Amino acid sequence: MTQLLEVIDLVKTYKTVEAVKGVSFSVAEGSCFGLLGPNGAGKTTTIEVIENVISPTSGTILYKGKPRDASFSEEVGIQFQETTLLAYMSVRETLKTFKNLYEESADLDSLIERCHLEDFQHQYNDRISGGQKQRFLLALALVNQPALLFLDEPSTGLDPQARQNLWQIVQQIKAEGKTIILTTHYMEEAEYLCDEIAIMDDGRLIAQGTPEELIRKHGGEKSISLPGTVLEGKLESLPFQARHQQDRIELLTDDVNSCIQTLIHKEIDLGDLNVNVQNLESVFLNLTGRQLRE
Amino acid sequence: MNFKRLWAIFRARNHEFFRDRAAFGWNFVFPFLIVGGFVIVFGSDSRNQYKVGVFPAQAETVIADMADIPQRFRETQYLQFVGFENQDEGLRRLNHHKVDFLVKAGSPRNEYWVSETSPRGYIVEQLFKLSLVAPEQLTPTERRKIQGVEIRYVDWLFPGILAMNMMFSALYGVGYTVVRYRKNGVLKRLKATPLSAYEYLSAQMLSRIFLLMFTTVIVWFGCDLVFSFRTVGSYFNIFLIFFLGSLSLTSLGLILASRGTSEEFTSGILNFISWPMMFLSEVWFSLEGAPEWIRTISKAFPLTHMLTATRKVMNDGASLADVSTEMGALLLMTTVCLVIGASLFSWNR
Numbered sequence: 001m002t003q004l005l006e007v008i009d010l011v012k013t014y015k016t017v018e019a020v021k022g023v024s025f026s027v028a029e030g031s032c033f034g035l036l037g038p039n040g041a042g043k044t045t046t047i048e049v050i051e052n053v054i055s056p057t058s059g060t061i062l063y064k065g066k067p068r069d070a071s072f073s074e075e076v077g078i079q080f081q082e083t084t085l086l087a088y089m090s091v092r093e094t095l096k097t098f099k100n101l102y103e104e105s106a107d108l109d110s111l112i113e114r115c116h117l118e119d120f121q122h123q124y125n126d127r128i129s130g131g132q133k134q135r136f137l138l139a140l141a142l143v144n145q146p147a148l149l150f151l152d153e154p155s156t157g158l159d160p161q162a163r164q165n166l167w168q169i170v171q172q173i174k175a176e177g178k179t180i181i182l183t184t185h186y187m188e189e190a191e192y193l194c195d196e197i198a199i200m201d202d203g204r205l206i207a208q209g210t211p212e213e214l215i216r217k218h219g220g221e222k223s224i225s226l227p228g229t230v231l232e233g234k235l236e237s238l239p240f241q242a243r244h245q246q247d248r249i250e251l252l253t254d255d256v257n258s259c260i261q262t263l264i265h266k267e268i269d270l271g272d273l274n275v276n277v278q279n280l281e282s283v284f285l286n287l288t289g290r291q292l293r294e
Numbered sequence: 295m296n297f298k299r300l301w302a303i304f305r306a307r308n309h310e311f312f313r314d315r316a317a318f319g320w321n322f323v324f325p326f327l328i329v330g331g332f333v334i335v336f337g338s339d340s341r342n343q344y345k346v347g348v349f350p351a352q353a354e355t356v357i358a359d360m361a362d363i364p365q366r367f368r369e370t371q372y373l374q375f376v377g378f379e380n381q382d383e384g385l386r387r388l389n390h391h392k393v394d395f396l397v398k399a400g401s402p403r404n405e406y407w408v409s410e411t412s413p414r415g416y417i418v419e420q421l422f423k424l425s426l427v428a429p430e431q432l433t434p435t436e437r438r439k440i441q442g443v444e445i446r447y448v449d450w451l452f453p454g455i456l457a458m459n460m461m462f463s464a465l466y467g468v469g470y471t472v473v474r475y476r477k478n479g480v481l482k483r484l485k486a487t488p489l490s491a492y493e494y495l496s497a498q499m500l501s502r503i504f505l506l507m508f509t510t511v512i513v514w515f516g517c518d519l520v521f522s523f524r525t526v527g528s529y530f531n532i533f534l535i536f537f538l539g540s541l542s543l544t545s546l547g548l549i550l551a552s553r554g555t556s557e558e559f560t561s562g563i564l565n566f567i568s569w570p571m572m573f574l575s576e577v578w579f580s581l582e583g584a585p586e587w588i589r590t591i592s593k594a595f596p597l598t599h600m601l602t603a604t605r606k607v608m609n610d611g612a613s614l615a616d617v618s619t620e621m622g623a624l625l626l627m628t629t630v631c632l633v634i635g636a637s638l639f640s641w642n643r
Contacts (some may be wrong), residue, residue: 009472051486053482053486053642054642070488073486073487074488076486078486079485080479080482080483080486081481082479083483084311084478084479084480084483085480085483086307086309086480087308087310087311087314088307088309088313088314089306089310093309096302097302097303097305097306098302098487099297100299100301100302101302101303101487101488101489102488103488111496144487156399196610212475229449236421251570276639
């Protein structure tokens with residue numbers, strides 16, 4: 001697959017603080033690339049340097065194999081984490097203003113329909129709800145029909161329904177073959193939308209791969225946990241490695257089904273059984289030792 | 295330069311101005327109120343009147359109680375007589391410079407009080423003494439009238455009020471607004487588009503100049519309709535000078551807008567620039583006779599050149615050639631400020 005964007009040894013320093021410490025990755029054309037990390041990991045700085053909003057201290061960024069030029073801003077769409085827009089302008093007027101800043105742009109009515117802005121398109125842009133604002137900002141990012149779309153925490157603060165709604169729109173954009181770079185706090189969002197994920201911590205990239213690869217490599221062991229009282233006196237007869245965790249005992253296994261079969265055979269009470277599966281959350285915890293929002 | 299982008303930002307900024315009803319209204323009401331206030335205060339004969347306290351008197355209008363004051367002093371023009379019941383009250387007012395001179399009616403005749411530190415009091419004292427000298431004892435003089443039409447103070451002041459309004463609107467409308475946009479992230483969002491800094495700043499400037507000229511023309515004709523100002527020169531010339539002046543003032547605003555991120559700090563800097571400019575550019579009073587260094591400083595302000603040129607056209611009917619020095623100074627200041635502002639400009643915090 002052709003690489004649309006390549007970031008090579010990117011460094012960004014603010015006076016004495018090194019926010020990004022030599023990050024390198026590439027993004028394939030038509031893919032959705034997720035950048036995850038706890039707060040302060042440097043992901044927004046990385047994204048904003050790539051977007052050309054702030055300048056890098058050092059490093060190289062190639063777009064379509066070449067350094068970014070004037071055409072870059074024509075071809076990218078950006079949804080910032082927080083944006084204040086021009087005052088006393090309606091949603092439609094703001095979209096029209098931004099549309100006129102580009103050489104090529106989307107049809108306004110189609111864009112409004114696609115992002116479900118019809119009901120509030122004539123309201124001033126500072127008088128709409130949080131969910132409406134996120135959809136509006138997404139429309140603003142799509143106004144120039146970008147080849148590369150940056151979404152910086154697009155669903156933060158949205159209720160589950162509004163988030164699902166937003167995911168559907170992003171899925172449609174993906175289906176059109178557009179490349180997306182997404183930062184998010186939501187693991188399920190990253191798993192649902194991203195083809196490839198990079199995890200950042202303390203200004204560095206600590207892992208990269210498809211969600212499946214990351215889970216396989218860094219998701220830890222599968223296990224089944226039961227209250228310690230249930231396994232009292234029976235642990236020695238079980239063919240599993242055990243790990244004590246407070247009042248529970250974790251049985252490590254690669255084959256959950258066969259483990260459960262063995263426990264049934266030994267007539268062990270499974271009423272309070274937990275299956276600990278590998279997922280992005282566990283990948284993240286294993287790699288950073290922190291919750292995502294820390 | 296892409297004119298489609300420039301036009302889009304120009305329109306957006308104009309929308310903001312016209313839809314912010316309170317700010318929009320104030321831009322018209324403020325100069326109108328100031329001019330109206332000055333017409334009321336200085337429109338009658340009250341300007342430059344010296345105030346003479348008279349006691350004892352029954353009321354503040356003392357015409358009936360002035361019989362014992364020398365007749366020629368009583369009849370002197372530009373003296374306003376204010377009555378006080380007793381000496382203590384009169385002295386208290388004199389002490390606080392509420393009146394320039396205090397005279398006792400009745401006997402003993404010609405008894406008066408004056409503050410040693412008051413120049414106005416000294417003038418009135420000389421008038422009082424002169425009124426006691428018989429006319430035949432004075433050296434003969436010959437009085438001649440000046441040619442032409444007299445310029446009222448409000449006619450002189452009016453362009454100053456408009457120019458002051460333009461100055462505040464230009465400096466705050468560009469300087470303060472762009473700093474606010476930088477602080478709240480509007481500039482960051484615009485930077486992510488193909489819009490160049492040059493296009494953005496040009497749109498900001500053109501929008502502000504358009505709004506300044508729009509409000510100034512309306513306020514000018516509105517005030518003229520109500521207060522009937524006397525304009526000797528060409529309206530087109532005045533328009534051209536105001537256009538150049540607004541260009542120069544918005545360019546100055548651009549320098550303030552180029553880097554700042556703190557609205558409070560920018561507001562302080564704007565005050566630091568606008569207040570001396572207002573007082574040293576002859577908006578309210580002439581600098582004739584002021585020390586040379588003050589007059590030199592005043593020439594560094596675009597408002598000085600704009601006002602000098604406007605007054606020459608409005609009051610003396612000067613042509614564009616007559617005000618070419620001032621217009622040249624405005625053009626030069628515009629160029630310098632534009633170069634500095636554009637080279638310092640940053641989208642980010």
